Amino acid sequence: MKPLATDVAVVGAGPAGAAAAIGLARAGRQVVVVDRTSFPRDKYCGDGLTTGALRLLEHLGLDPSSVSSWNAATSVVIRAPSGFEVAYPFSRRGQYAATAQRRHLDAALVALARRAGAEVLDGSACEGVTVDADRVVLKVAGVGLLHARYAIAADGMWSPVRRMLGLSLPAYRGDWHAFRQYYSGVSPEAAASLRVWFEPEILPGYVWSFPLPGGAANVGFGVSRATHRTGSLARLWEDLRSRPHIAAVLGPEAPPADRPRAWPIPTRLGDLPLAAERVLFSGDAAGVGDPMTGEGIGQALLSGLLAAEALVAAGPSGDAAARRLYRLGVERHLQRDFVFTRTLGRALRSPAGCNLALGISGATPWTRRNFARWLFEDYPRALVLTPDRWQRGALGGGAFEDRVAGSAA
Helix, strand or coil: CCCEEEEEEEECCCHHHHHHHHHHHHCCCCEEEEECCCCCCCCCCCCEECHHHHHHHHHHCCCHHHCCCCEECCEEEEECCCCCEEEEECCCCCECCEECCHHHHHHHHHHHHHHHCCEEEECCCEEEEEECCCCEEEEECCCEEEEEEEEEECCCCCCHHHHHCCCCCCCCCCCEEEEEEEECCCCHHHHHCEEEECCHHHCCCEEEEEEEHHHEEEEEEEEECCCCCHHHHHHHHHHHHCCHHHHHHHCCCCCECCCCEEEEECCCECCECCEECCEEECHHHHCCCCCCCCCCHHHHHHHHHHHHHHHHHHCCCCHHHHHHHHHHHHHHHHHHHHHHHHHHHHHHHCHHHHHHHHHHHCCCHHHHHHHHHHHCCCCCCCHHHCHHHCCCCCCCCCECCCCCCCCCC
């Protein structure tokens, strides 16, 4: 079988890999994406999209109408451990938050990558990696050998590429663990807004209900692995979802639509490798998830685009420059916000700290409006501490302004 050759091989066709492929293809690079699964496929996730993620999706050219489960939100309601609730509204100018099932969102991104000119070999696992002085050689199931100048590993938390290169962290199982279940026929309250409950015994974790079209919702919770054993999650879920204030919002006519699913979340940016020779790591493979909320779609998209930009700028022979440029990009656009958010997240570890934070953020219409913008990454979390990013457009704004927020596209 004759080996394939390309400029860049991308392993993993999730948001990070798809974003990288789109960015590279639009810059005129030949790209081959391989993924062990065939699309569309389910992906265990909370399905929530922040403002930052929405703007990146818009930049990539995504049309929300191509995602059948897309549901824009107008507000988020958060309940403190004390029982105090605050409604945080989003601006009506564009979309600031949305929910979309990953089965549909990821398939739409793969379709975008193909339209941009990338070759996507889904259903073809990467079974081996060799890095030479001038190339990376992948062994791809059903395809044979794939030669590339560079590779981007966007292949998840347990990154097979990282393992094949001998770079895995021993016994690493993620930093958060999440648990979700789809519900149908939820109450008008649950269908209208994103809902978050900070329950005292799972702090800094939380319970969520994110609405989907047709009266459905993604309902689940996330906990820190430092405080909860994964073996207890099923029992904990039964307790949490039956609590009166949560059950009341979901509604008495809201049956589960599937069985619950659990998954790990890596928030280890800076500890997991970003680059090794001619391989760059992005998305969950680089541990870029938000250490305070566990959200990772926006960070995955951004890391994929940063990897693509670094490879384009470095050129075909500049592997040292590619690594340096990628690390600088991640430091500027992800690492500083990561450190800042992780520090602030410590306030949510106790009921008192969580109550105080929500009390302050919900004090006035101005604080509610701006806290919602900060929480949903309308602008970089650490913007106030990083003056080099104070420039026109730094405060961002909603995405898809030609669409009415609050309606399914």
